[in-house]
Amino acid sequence: MAARIGGPADILLRTAQFLLGVFVMSMGTAMTVRALLGTTPVSSLPVALEPALPFTIGMLTAMLNILMLLAQILILRRRFPPLQVLQVGAAFAFGAACDLSLWILRDLEPSGYPAQLALSLGGSALLGVGVWIQVSAKAIYLAPEGLVAAIAQVTGREFSTIKILNDLVIVAVAVLCSLLLYGRLEGVREGTVAAVFLVGLTVKACRWAWARLRSRGGPEGGRRRICED
Numbered sequence: 001m002a003a004r005i006g007g008p009a010d011i012l013l014r015t016a017q018f019l020l021g022v023f024v025m026s027m028g029t030a031m032t033v034r035a036l037l038g039t040t041p042v043s044s045l046p047v048a049l050e051p052a053l054p055f056t057i058g059m060l061t062a063m064l065n066i067l068m069l070l071a072q073i074l075i076l077r078r079r080f081p082p083l084q085v086l087q088v089g090a091a092f093a094f095g096a097a098c099d100l101s102l103w104i105l106r107d108l109e110p111s112g113y114p115a116q117l118a119l120s121l122g123g124s125a126l127l128g129v130g131v132w133i134q135v136s137a138k139a140i141y142l143a144p145e146g147l148v149a150a151i152a153q154v155t156g157r158e159f160s161t162i163k164i165l166n167d168l169v170i171v172a173v174a175v176l177c178s179l180l181l182y183g184r185l186e187g188v189r190e191g192t193v194a195a196v197f198l199v200g201l202t203v204k205a206c207r208w209a210w211a212r213l214r215s216r217g218g219p220e221g222g223r224r225r226i227c228e229d
Contacts, residue, residue, distance in 0.1 A: 014139040021134025022094050022142065023101075028130055030101035031123025033057070034108045035116045038189030040127050041167030041196050042144045043098070044174035047187030057102065062095030068143035072150045079153075086140045094142055120191035121198065128202025135159070135203075160207075164200040171196060 032039040039047045046060035053060065069087045073080050110116045135145050144166070152162045171192055178186040 011139075014137045017137040018090075018134050018139050021130045021132075021137065022090070022097055024130030024133060025127050025142070026094065026097035026101040026130075027105075028123045028125070028127030029098055030105045031108075031126065032120050032191055032195065033102060034105050035110060035120035035123060035191055037116050037120040037191030038185075039187050039192060039195075040124055040199060041171045041174075041192060044171050044187050044192050045177065048174040048178045048181075051186065052181050056099050058095035058097070058099030060095075061098050062091045065091030065094065065143035068147045072143070072146050075147075075150045075154060080150075084140055084146060087143050087146055090140055090142055117191070121194060124191070124195035124198040125202050127195070128199040129206060131163075131199065132203045132206040158204075160200045160204040163203060164196060167196045167199065 029040055029043050033043065033047065038044065042064075043057070043061065045064060046057045049055075049060055050057050055063075066088065069084075069091065072084065072087075108119075110119045131145055135141060135149070140146075141149055145163075148159060148162045148166050151157070151166070152159045155162070171188060174188050174192075175185065178184065178188060
């Protein structure tokens with residue numbers, strides 16, 4: 001699941017890239033929440049549960065990440081890399097980043113449906129970029145991406161394809177919880193449906209674009225961690 005870690009400089013570079021990806025992801029998530037057209041698939045369940053529970057969206061996101069980490073252990077068993085236990089810390093860091101990003105964008109209120117749609121789609125695309133950045137670090141994953149990577153490893157399917165399927169499952173659970181708890185949809189709308197496909201497609205587009213750049217004489221993979229597939 002993760003590449004071999006080198007010396008201190010390599011660790012520092014990978015960590016910086018990972019944290020950059022986490023922050024970009026949290027901002028993308030916050031944008032979709034503020035758009036009020038349904039949030040991203042992975043956040044749809046925390047957003048759906050938040051009104052019924054005494055926890056913030058970030059706290060619920062961290063809890064969901066822990067559950068996904070346990071799923072990785074069950075799937076990979078002895079092949080689970082011990083380093084990925086650090087996903088526990090990453091889960092709480094991402095949850096805190098989500099709450100921070102929501103606070104930063106607390107006054108963002110798009111006026112009119114076109115502005116809402118643009119904010120929602122932009123947030124989903126930004127989330128996809130963040131996913132690509134942190135996964136390309138090949139250090140530790142956030143649990144949702146770690147789960148997708150684990151399934152991709154076991155099945156041999158492409159990461160972006162598994163990402164879309166995983167998102168669909170989470171959205172289905174969020175819809176079920178919303179209907180059972182409130183009798184209506186909460187946090188799931190057309191923006192969520194668009195994000196199911198847009199996030200995965202953005203990841204695929206980023207990988208394709210970077211591969212094209214490298215093939216035309218761009219930076220070598222060994223010198224720039226972000227270029228690794």
